[in-house]
Amino acid sequence: MKINSSVYDTVVIGGGPAGIAAAMHLGFHQRRVLVIDRKTSPMQFANTPIHNYPGVKPLVAPTEILQKMRKELREYDVETLFGNVIRITGQAPNFHVAIKSAQEALTTVTAKTLVLATGIARKHPKVDGDWKKWLPFAGKNRMSYYCPDCDSPQAAGKDVIIVNAGTANSALHVARCIKPFATRIRIFMTEDAYAPYTKNSETILNKSEFEWTHGLVKKINILEPGKRQQLITADGQTLECNIFFVAWIAVPRNELAIELGVELDGHGNIITDFKGATNIKGVWAAGDVRPITQTVATAVGTGVYTGIMIAHYLISLA
Ligand SMILES: Cc1cc2nc3c(=O)[nH]c(=O)nc-3n(C[C@H](O)[C@H](O)[C@H](O)COP(=O)(O)OP(=O)(O)OC[C@H]3O[C@@H](n4cnc5c(N)ncnc54)[C@H](O)[C@@H]3O)c2cc1C
Structure with a gap:
């Protein structure tokens, strides 16, 4: 997708369930949001049905859940870019996010806030x-x-x-x-x-x-x-x-967090407060990259909560 805005209220790095849930809440509140994803979520490749995710019966494949989540994002005017975030510089409310797309083109966008929802490698x-x-x-x-x-x-x-x-x-x-x-x-x-x-x-x-x-x-x-x-x-x-x-x-995908100076625990997971905020102002984290049990429901839960907290923070900036 073409990038429509060069200044976003929030850039979400990671388009798995956690990142999508955070972005969806912010889109719902009419914030300008960009989700960047390099498509390595288990939801992208596993086809054994997802268990233990409330409200989804009969059980469906994770790929189907992911497609529906992405469709909903579009309905809330959240933009999605499939690419790899290679670097983040700056500080709140001026983060600069460098993205390499599948075509190897380099783009930089600016964001007031960030969500790190980069998941883990298994x-x-x-x-x-x-x-x-x-x-x-x-x-x-x-x-x-x-x-x-x-x-x-x-x-x-x-x-x-x-x-x-x-x-x-x-x-x-x-x-x-x-x-x-x-x-x-x-x-x-x-x-x-x-x-x-x-x-x-x-x-x-x-x-x-x-x-x-x-x-x-x-x-x-x-x-x-x-x-x-x-x-x-x-x-x-x-x-x-x-x-x-x-x-x-589990190997948390924490390279960007380290670059930003975000605090990690002994396993490399991102430490947040109960609202999902990290020690770096304007940077939140959600999903498996935090020290939580790795399930879709917990990823979505932490994502939504993070989205709500960022929406409140953005109101306080105005
Ligand atoms: C085989 C398998 C089966 C599972 N079955 C279940 C189940 O039945 N029920 C259940 O509840 N859970 C299940 N899970 C766990 C569930 O899939 C995860 O807990 C959930 O996907 C975590 O969501 P997340 O958004 O935190 O991370 P992820 O889904 O991992 O998404 C993170 C995304 O961030 C992207 N990313 C990372 N770094 C960058 C970067 N620098 N730039 C751009 N994008 C980046 C990745 O490409 C990825 O798409 C299963 C997992 C596996 C592996």
Whole structure:
């Protein structure tokens, strides 16, 4: 979309549920808002239905929810630009946001306020040494689940393999969440995970009540999605199950926050007050990039609240 205004009341960086919710409230209050998104939200690629999002039944794919949210934004005259924010300079009420669009064109816009709704990156397991080879199975066709808070009941009556790309404790957390539902749970510790597989991992897992093993994933075979799936190890074993759960590592997308001097917690998440305001005047944050449970409902909730608080702040500036 063409940029209509060079001075916005608010520029929202990140067009996932959190950024859209913040922008929607501000658009509803007739503020001039631009959402910039580089299209890497899970809502963009996952097609296993979204669970635990109130009011959406029958369950629909996240892509459908995202499309509806984007359509509503247009109805409130909020502009959206698909591109990458590469730099932010200045201070309230004159932030300069540099954007590289898909066509590599560089644009700079000015904003009185900012919302950082940049989400998190998830470290996927590797298949044959390459995490991109896991992507065809990531959140697709009810084959693999990522969120024990959203999806544990999907393990009901199922034989589950937890494919671990994180620490032993993250695998155990997933296992304990799905335990009331699953008929069998096995943890597969990937040896090329981002959190190194160590002797300590073995000690922790041996003390647990769960079956576990370790190795490298060579191949994934989906014989019948959500019913018969196989994990083939590098040493030639075939582990068969009904579904995979992924225990992963979250990496908050905080580069812009760091540049702005925004305060982070020990995991790299953006710290805000209860209103969503950061320590930098005029900069708010919403959604997964904050230290919250990563669900669509919490992303939308923090986004709306942030939008309301910015609307009040803009009134106070007038
Ligand atoms: C496979 C999978 C299944 C899930 N299932 C469920 C479920 O069933 N129920 C549920 O409630 N939750 C589910 N979730 C979690 C849910 O998708 C997230 O909690 C939610 O999307 C977070 O919203 P957000 O807006 O904070 O971040 P995101 O949705 O991650 O959006 C952030 C956006 O910011 C953009 N961005 C980042 N940096 C920049 C930049 N510099 N310039 C421009 N754009 C930028 C990214 O491209 C991205 O589009 C699932 C997640 C996964 C991975």
